[in-house]
Amino acid sequence: MVETVRAPAHPTASAAPSDDEHLPQYHIEAQTSLVERPLRSLKHGDAFAVLDSYGDIGVFPGPEGLYFQDTRFLSRLELTVEGQRPLLLGSVIQDDNGALSVDLTTPDIRLDAGDETSIPREIIALERTKFLFRGTCYDRIGLRNYDTKPRHLRVAVTFDADFRDLFEVRGTNRTERGRRSVEVSGPAEVTFRYVGLDARSRTTRMHFGPRPARLEPNRAEFEVRLAAGGRASVFVRAVCDTVDLSREGVAVAAVGSALPPTSAAYPKPRRDDGHPKGEGMAFALAYRDARRDLRAATDGITTIESSNDQFNEAACRATADLYMLASRTPQGIYPYAGIPWYSTVFGRDGIITAMMTLWIDPNIAKGVLRHLAATQATTIDPAADAQPGKILHETRNGEMAILGEVPFRLYYGTIDATPLFVMLAGQYYEQTGDRATIAEIWPNVLAALAWIDRYGDRDGDGFVEYARETDKGLANQGWKDSHDSIFHADGRMAHGPIALCEVQGYVYAAKRGAAKLALALGDAALSERLKAESERLRQAFDAAFFLPEIGTYALALDGEKRPCAVRSSNAGHALFTGIAFPERAESVAAVLMSRDGFNGWGVRTIAVGEARYNPMSYHNGSIWPHDNALVALGLARYGLKAEAARVFEGQHGASLYQEGRRLPELFCGFIQRKQRGPTNYPVACSPQAWAAAAPFAFLAACLGLELRHDRNRIRFRDPILPAFLDDVLIRNLRLGGSRVDLLLHRHGPDVTVNVLRRSGDAQVVLLK
Template sequence: MSPTIGGVPMPEPQDHERHGSGGPAGEPVTAHVSPTGEEFEVLGRAGPVALEPAPDVPAEAREDLLVLKCDDLFLCARRDGDVLTGRVSGEGLYTQDTRFLSRLRVRLSGAAPVMLSSTVTSGYGAVIDATNPVLDGVPQETVNIRRRLIVSDRLHCEVAITSYRPCPIALDLVVELGADFADVFEVRAAARRDARGRVLATKLDSTRVVFAYVGEDGGHRETRVHLEPAASEVRPDGDGAVARWRLEIPPRGSASVVVAVEPWTGERAAGDRSLGDAIASVDHASRVWHDACTRIETDDDGLARLIDASLRDLHALLTTTTHGRLPAAGIPWYVAPFGRDSIWASLMALMMEPDVARETLLVLAALQAEADEPWRDAEPGKILHELRCGELARAGIIPHRPYYGTVDATPLFLVLAAGYLRWTGDLGTLTALRPALDAALRWIDEFGDLDGDGFIEYERRSAGGLLQQGWKDSHDSIMHADGTPAEGPIALVEAQAYVYLAKTEVAEVYDAFGDGERATALRRDADDLRRRFDAAFWDAEAGSYVLALDGRKRQVRSIASNQAHALYCGIADPEKAALVAERLMAPDMFSGWGLRTLSADSPAYNPMSYHNGSVWPHDNAIAAAGLKRYGHAAQAARIARTMLDVGALARDARLPELFCGFSRRDAQVPVAYPVACIPQAWAACTPFLLLKTLLGLRADARSGALMVDQPLLPPDVARLELHGLRIGEGSVSLSFRSEGGVTGFSLLEQHGAVRVTMSA
């Protein structure tokens, strides 16, 4: 079975087309029969996806998007609920890497409603309140237009209109619809075709509109729009359609319309579901998931909102595959399994919901590479970078079924396995995963080290792959100190640190397997790597670890945040770690809003770039954890407080994927990166890692212990409680309080055999 997203595989290409008048196969195709036997007229080839020319970002793209998701179906809309095409902000309704709705526009008697408020009520729901401008016979601000959006297995858009006039009114409610079936790679301008698949004629009547498309992969895709009640008029409108309802509203009365949009890919569609049933279903699933998570209470309202939003977003990002469920990387561009992103999010969320880590491990193990395939940058044992199931991937135009161009996902997979065992004690799952762990270790030793120098490197082999294959994977992210690009193979500083941490921690897993010999060998390898790492990556003149080694083994001496990951992993020499801590918190690296990815003194610095001077919340959380690991708690707390400030200022309390690196002295609020993913998995999980770091939580489920190591509440937070924190089969509830700068804790509740200790 082909790997897919959404739990249901896309149908393999089939021949459902015929030619007019029995003509030869070379003549234009005039008809297409869907998998259900319905015949569609073929209108011709779809043209290129209409986008603003890159790299310009239109003003609209800088607006905050309204983002909702349930499993693999997600909506990106304007804050007023409309969806418009031709914008690189990526508005639309998507599933299986395809945009099934590219236009959803509501008008009242020819005018746009005036938005009053837009509220995300859950990861899958939103309410937008608006009023009317002056209309024919209706004074302004006398009608409330409430739009409720719910994403379940389809999108429900309810438009409820309430009149506050003492007399009857008549209004035309118009909904404009369109579906371009664009591949998400085309929407984000990462791929472009002059001609696409075949556009089929739209079918419409008073209760439904059906858009249809046959891709170059042979897949039949439909967008089925259900209209309730029946519209007064439904007509074609260019490539789209328009539905109009003539509403007669009594004095101080109301009327409502529901537009349900159902993506369909050839498999059996879900049964008809009312808006009420959809709300009940997604609400129940959300409650069950949240009830299983650690509950956090605090006196800091901003922190409480941030935690609530982060949990909501993590749940929303969970995406079903044929092998299980794991966090997708981010919306709108990365709703797919990503090795690095899914692993980091799961690792950060271990104290909140360890089952996320279990499912992530199982999915990634099932998709682990088994062969050497240059087109996909794959070697045996390697953990994937990205899995896609859209038209471009299925047609073989891009190498993402899956694509393996990542140097760090494989060691991080091992780190997650060890972390999962520490928090859960679930040796059964780890035993089932042992072949995948063995294969990952073999990849590190046999394929990861390209030149036999004992460090892992990367170099692109696929013409359709990534040039840079660390977490900073934009093409210009690895630059020498003079601003010139480093040539590969590239040995990243953090990749070596991940290997060190992986071998150190997975040795505990092999101890649990009863394989002490393998565990000893892994620890010996890690110790040897640590010694060689210090000699090769330390820059004594700069007082920091370098960004990387290039293909000629020259140090890439740029001052970057990557070295903070060496502290997180424990590979840094303690004396050198103190110098790194000082360097990281210097003004050229710490903007006041967070740790920059690249020093402001670098010739390559650009605070508005993706990786060369921007600020990434997850990067800051990793840095804070590394700083506290080496005893620099004050610096860790400063970073944590800064991230809490960013969250407090963010719309919907969502930390963005990244933001610009301008100094806090010059920018009174964090400056938004125009097309950042919000929500994004590791940004959503950043608060969890920050709290785990500051509270000093270390679990050892196999011995039934939770260590609290030098706890520290974030500045300005006086009280924080953890309820139902799971360690193995047991759980505890803890209260942390700060007085006079000293944080203490008490045990509130205990279930099962868990002992809690505090280090000196």
């Protein structure tokens, strides 16, 4: 994602750093590995939490925190009983990602030094439930006494709020910050406030129930009396608010949020009697509505059930992750990229996620298209790397972005989001026939096409290239945006403007898709022009990029049009988009699936033996599930179903070694070893939207699934199922007004399709 290097003296002269630059500018600092301690993630809207297994925050150094609008609103939250941390019994995110459930018990406790154990361990059970809703973190700590006599305990919560910008948490240093304060603002309330250099006041309000026996600016202590067999609860509520002081105190809502202000969402606890009823009610109401919100988000989507329980778990986790990451915007739902570092709108990630889930839920694609159309660049702004028609790369709302210390407030430094946007529009219309949405965004599609030709093709050679416009921006602007990800066969960094292999494929597919849209909207002349342009690009691409000596397409062309003769997964995207000539497909597939390319778990980003191959790198030898999903779709497109199934099997096997069967953002590219899972990457995001979408793309690739509204047809083209799947039940598959339930069964190499339920007149076709 966001990794680059310190800028050269003339940023527009070279799109990649010189060979002696090594320190990424927006590097994610990794003094500790996210693999060391299992972390738990929750998200709702623009708030997300990274917690340890206890449900605590900041007990050890790391990315833990409660974040809101790219700022850490809570940097410490630790639960203790009689001054000791409880013993962990179990910790799990609920299946739908709705809440974190933690089971704890008290350790052996000595109340006075030298005394015998006053409270034996395992006498008191603690059950902790945490969830997020509308910018608020809710925490219920339930206690139960299993002893035959009453017990009296001191339960304490220690807390703090550092209001660090997300980029500071990631490792970026700042020389100046705003003013921070904290006060005990009521008998059961503490307020942290930070007035930033961006003229915004950010507050974290801590509410407690019952009224604490002692309340200090960083600590709340409760006297809990439990009868024999008795129960009690302690509630903690952290409310995040942001106020723009330059707008006379008008609250700044979460990006795209149409929800009511957080602090007014639910009743505050009564302060006069110290009874937990007020906070308990707030917890119960929010928990109820959060569950309803989750159910509503997934109502009516296509679901999958198979003969393999482990794949079912993976599919359920993937679905839950997608809808946890999805946030509401005025234009529809948008899948935020990932937790913890990318919980915001990313153009490329959102588009690819929408492509892979189009057959599951076309509403995701609709929301992505409409939101990116609404944020499309309309002016030239070098600081944001923007030109008219360009599609957003990412947006941030933290202090550093607002001040311009990082360029990501509205940042357009991506070469591929614009053609991908047009490509998605074509795919969306082909499946849904939603003419109203296409008509709404058609001016944006035309603007994107104009950007491709005018600004994307910098030298008029027919290829789309990138070179950053600001020294604060990303040096490499494809999906492999690490500072060292684009290089020549001898390891030298490529200097730009750089034309990436996969981007030419995206442009080809974009123009092919836009030609169909133009025809549907009555512009036959534009349709013919776009088809002709796409064919010229295809011919030129083959001539410039295909390298017989390596048997595949070049990674990129540098600024002097010299090919980067490097075997990479990028070539698989040429298959995915259809720009590859049919006669090239088997050769490209052979390289991808060779021992150097495929490690047993998946296709490496860079093949073994290339100059900068490193299985532990971010982009130069690692394995990304979304990349493999696009490769599998590409293989299937050219009839290479066995190879696609092999990739699917590898990725499914990798998921079995992940907690919750969740595919992470990426993992290391070491060769598969017997009786061992894949090697984790130390700072991979998990969950990650396009990784969560990958299982649905793998299945669609193997089944050859095609949905065409114009033909009212659901087609399975030469379907195959991998060895770990005997049956697949697809429920509520939608095409126009039709709904069908289908059972697919594997008979050796063959697959049969049975229609179990049909509503509407859509045809189901099996084509061998």
